Amino acid sequence: MPKLVDHEERRAHIIDALLRSAASSGLHSVTMRSVAVEADVSVRLVQYYFDTKEQLLLAAMTRLATRMGERVQQRVRTTGAATDPRGIIEAVLLEAVPTDEESRAFHLIYTEYAVLSVTDPALGGRPFLAAPDEMEAFLAAHLTAAQEAGTADPHLDPRQEAVLLLAVSAGLGLSVLLDQRTAEDATAVLHYHLSRVFPG
Amino acid sequence: MPKLVDHEERRAHIIDALLRSAASSGLHSVTMRSVAVEADVSVRLVQYYFDTKEQLLLAAMTRLATRMGERVQQRVRTTGAATDPRGIIEAVLLEAVPTDEESRAFHLIYTEYAVLSVTDPALGGRPFLAAPDEMEAFLAAHLTAAQEAGTADPHLDPRQEAVLLLAVSAGLGLSVLLDQRTAEDATAVLHYHLSRVFPG
DNA sequence: GCTTTGATGGTATGGTTGTACCACAAAAAC
DNA sequence: GTTTTTGTGGTACAACCATACCATCAAAGC
Numbered sequence: 194m195p196k197l198v199d200h201e202e203r204r205a206h207i208i209d210a211l212l213r214s215a216a217s218s219g220l221h222s223v224t225m226r227s228v229a230v231e232a233d234v235s236v237r238l239v240q241y242y243f244d245t246k247e248q249l250l251l252a253a254m255t256r257l258a259t260r261m262g263e264r265v266q267q268r269v270r271t272t273g274a275a276t277d278p279r280g281i282i283e284a285v286l287l288e289a290v291p292t293d294e295e296s297r298a299f300h301l302i303y304t305e306y307a308v309l310s311v312t313d314p315a316l317g318g319r320p321f322l323a324a325p326d327e328m329e330a331f332l333a334a335h336l337t338a339a340q341e342a343g344t345a346d347p348h349l350d351p352r353q354e355a356v357l358l359l360a361v362s363a364g365l366g367l368s369v370l371l372d373q374r375t376a377e378d379a380t381a382v383l384h385y386h387l388s389r390v391f392p393g
Numbered sequence: 394m395p396k397l398v399d400h401e402e403r404r405a406h407i408i409d410a411l412l413r414s415a416a417s418s419g420l421h422s423v424t425m426r427s428v429a430v431e432a433d434v435s436v437r438l439v440q441y442y443f444d445t446k447e448q449l450l451l452a453a454m455t456r457l458a459t460r461m462g463e464r465v466q467q468r469v470r471t472t473g474a475a476t477d478p479r480g481i482i483e484a485v486l487l488e489a490v491p492t493d494e495e496s497r498a499f500h501l502i503y504t505e506y507a508v509l510s511v512t513d514p515a516l517g518g519r520p521f522l523a524a525p526d527e528m529e530a531f532l533a534a535h536l537t538a539a540q541e542a543g544t545a546d547p548h549l550d551p552r553q554e555a556v557l558l559l560a561v562s563a564g565l566g567l568s569v570l571l572d573q574r575t576a577e578d579a580t581a582v583l584h585y586h587l588s589r590v591f592p593g
Numbered sequence: 594g595c596t597t598t599g600a601t602g603g604t605a606t607g608g609t610t611g612t613a614c615c616a617c618a619a620a621a622a623c
Numbered sequence: 624g625t626t627t628t629t630g631t632g633g634t635a636c637a638a639c640c641a642t643a644c645c646a647t648c649a650a651a652g653c
Contacts, residue, residue, distance in 0.1 A: 197620085198630065219512030221421050225611060235632055236611095246611060301511060307571055308508050311501060312419030318571065325573050353585045356574070360564030360582070367563060371507055371518065373525050374556070382560065385553045397650085398600065425641060435602055436641090446641065 204242050207232045208253045215253075216298035220305040223250075247315050254306050258320035261303060264288055278339035279391045282332060286358060286383060289366035292376045301370055329355045336390075345391050354390065361386060404442050407432045408453045415453075416498035420505040423450075447515050454506050458520035461503060464488055478539035479591045482532060486558055486583060489566035492576045501570055529555045536590075545591050554590065561586060 210232030215223050225246055229236040243249035265288050272284040291297035310318030332355035339345035365379040410432030415423050425446055429436040443449040465488050472484040491497035510518030532555035539545035565579040 217512075219509070221509070222512070224609080226609085237632060237634095238630080240612070241630070244612095301508075305508055308501075308505055309419070309421070311570060311572075312417075312422070321571050322573060325568065350585065353582050356578070356582045357561060357586055360568060360579075361557060361560050362564070363567060364560030364562070364564030367567065368525065368560060370511060371521050372511075373522060378556070379560075382553050382556045385550065386557055424639085426639085437602060437604095438600080440642070441600070444642095 200242065203238075204252065205256075207234070207239055207242055207249070208256050211249065211253050212257070212298075212302060215302050215305070220302060220309065225249075251316065254310075254316065254320065257299075257303055257306060258324065260299070261320075261324065264299075278335040278342065279344060279387065282335055282339075282358070283383075283387055285328070285332070286362040286387075287380065289362040290376050290379045290383070291366065291369055297370065300366060304367065304370060325359060329359060332358055339391065344393070346389075349390065358386075358390075400442065403438075404452065405456075407434070407439055407442055407449070408456050411449065411453050412457070412498075412502060415502050415505070420502060420509065425449075451516065454510075454516065454520065457499075457503055457506060458524065460499070461520075461524065464499075478535040478542065479544060479587065482535055482539075482558070483583075483587055485528070485532070486562040486587075487580065489562040490576055490579045490583070491566065491569055497570065500566060504567065504570060525559060528559060532558055539591065544593070546589075549590065558586075558590075 207228065211223060211228045214227050214231045225236050225239055228249070229239050232239070239249065243252060265285055268284040268288045269281050272280050289300070291300045306316070307318065307321045310316040310321055329352075333351040336345055336349065336351040336354055340347050340349070340351070361383065365374070365383060368374045369376050369379050407428060411423055411428045414427045414431045425436050425439055428449070429439050432439070439449065443452060465485055468484040468488045469481050472480050489500070491500045506516070507518065507521045510516040510521055529552075533551040536545055536549065536551040536554055540547050540549070540551070561583065565574070565583060568574045569576050569579050
């Protein structure tokens, strides 16, 4: 063999090019050529590492889903009080609100994939089904913990409240993406509601 | 002149074909040809009534936005108690949760347009900016009315609460579209939260 | 009765897209 | 030192798309 190339690294490089390309002009305008140009490789190489466009899109979606998990986890970690239920819940939900350009691009592509997966059977949106399910259980568990610790309103139904929080987070995030609201407004509304769930 | 055709009717017929086509295989897969086939006319006719594809897509978006307004209004009207603030608010918010196939298709295309308008400058999502703004004012006004009538919790901030309700509605609707939740679950969660806003 | 004009069909065209094919270099294997 | 094998480039190809162009038919105007 010649150059002895690290396949995973090359694949990551190309996927990143795809994400950059999608961020600027939309997932629908991504082509083999545009990805190749952005990655500064030949179209042939993109084919070489991802046989078909469908597989490339699929790989990018998987990477996106992974990064989403990492993002949430890192949010929780960097939030000082790593054991305070309210802090954790707040961190998780705030992740859905895009603040800087990078985060905005990330959530835009994620949303584009989610919507696309509804009609495109090849994408079969597995990440979009599993992730929110885990999230819901996660939130419900921490809400229960908070209730037992006395910081959350004991009258709340943790399970319904978790679903509600997830919907609020997604809805606010989407409205920021659509430029209907500023990130600051969305954050304020989220805090407003959290103050109701965690009184005092 | 020959057949003396009603242009608006023809345009509506073609736009409906586009919406049907988009509902089944996604807005991204809509082509002049697919629309022509679905409308059972020649491609040339589609060109005749909508010069360019961009204009066709734009016209369909406008029609969609109009229909959305009508839908909400009709929901409010058919909801018996047309003067009860809670009933009105509930009706408006429930409209975003797709129940039957028709409503699901409608909201799917609407969402696809919304997401597309972020990256496609030609679509310049005016409907997606104006509509939620009006909605927010509408909800806030009715919340205030409810507070004065004593049916809504007087401690609530009508404006923040309105934004929150809109986000909940959009978030739940999206999760139903993505098959993360059933329409029944989403409706239940919405009712759960409304019971908090309107106690008693 | 001719002429204009609105409505329609068919088809050509230029561009783009995903993918298949051919070629080649360079290092590893033996 | 020859033979594989792996990475890479270039290019050709078939499909498809939006759109422009040409033709036609029928009714309205005069």
